[in-house]
Amino acid sequence: MLTTFFREEHEIFRKTLRDWVAKELAPYVNEWEKAELFPREVFKKAGEMGFLGASYPEDVGGSGGDWWYTAAWGEELVRSGCAGVNMALAVQSTMATPIINELGTREQKDEFLVPALKGDKIAALGVSEPGCGSDVASVRTTAKKDGSDYIINGAKCWITNGTRADFITLAVRTGAEGFGGLSLVLFPTDTKGFKVTRKIHKAGNHASDTAELSFEDCRIPQRYLLGEENQGFYYIMMNFQGERLIAAVQAVAGSQWALDNTIRYTSERSAFGRPILKFQVWRHQFAELATEIEAARWLTYRAVDLFVRKQDAVKEITMSKLFAGELLNRVMDRCLQAHGGFGYSDEFPISRAWRDARLITIGGGTSEIMKEILSKRLGWG
């Protein structure tokens, strides 16, 4: 989609992505959903194609492109019809790794970021815990100094890619209680004392593995600290911006994908002697949804534009995640309804999309937390 923002080179990249998603993802997603996992090689193939590093600098193996390439990546992934695999890939390229690029030393980038962007190492982001998700400042997993090491103890929950990640960008408590005592470390999962406690079975996103993890006297060198000690809360909030933005981008693209599919379906399916689409109630419903999707798209593009230009985009990103996330759920509900009984069956992609969509207003910060951030930003919180 050529716009003020996507230039010709982005569209060439988009075409390559679209072909890749159609060939390498879409034909296999039913199989992966049933298996509740997809092959590791998918990360490798995405890395080889340059998708994971499209917006990263060349010195870490990226292509040096701006974040519009990542937006195109998010939009095109939606065509796989499987939010699970899309989320796992998004964690690899836009959630667990950007902060390494921002803060990492040359050695940290070489050891963790470069192989992640190649798809050789699987990355995860470990912030949430069994006892806290929204309240990030309450993280309890500790990292205590011992000689030149940190000793890590605690647990993490809901960790995407968690059953097979090679490393985790991990939030730990190095200081006092509250937001001022958090740090980020890079944690290799072959460290002694680390365990995948369980794989969590979920309502949707089945192809993506989600894990609860435990850390018992895990010793890692202090050189794996990212940035400065006790600045972790700010780093996590910084990192959330890209995570929420890609979520908003995918919510808009997912809404459009569902609406397009539903318009096709309702133009072919007839009742009472005419296509469902010819009933005014549905045409009006779709007209409303199309308008809301367009509004969400431009709000999100505005946020991407600010983000690309390194301006303060917290307000716009938060609004985009809130608005596009809530919209995605409405769109999926109405689109499933327009499919009638087939919408509730496994035979049409809308049923999976409806299930998967439910995550968007929870993961990466709930809608309630988006409203909390906004009310503070807008000066009345």
Ligand SMILES: Cc1cc2nc3c(=O)[nH]c(=O)nc-3n(C[C@H](O)[C@H](O)[C@H](O)COP(=O)(O)OP(=O)(O)OC[C@H]3O[C@@H](n4cnc5c(N)ncnc54)[C@H](O)[C@@H]3O)c2cc1C
């Ligand atoms: C499939 C999946 C994948 C995930 N992947 C990851 C991952 O890779 N890494 C990671 O770190 N985390 C991950 N998460 C965790 C996710 O970020 C959290 O689930 C989310 O932040 C919410 O936290 P919680 O589940 O602990 O809910 P809670 O914080 O317990 O919230 C419960 C409810 O209370 C509401 N609430 C909380 N505080 C307030 C408030 N101040 N005002 C009003 N309402 C409030 C919430 O909005 C929510 O509705 C994932 C979650 C899921 C389900």
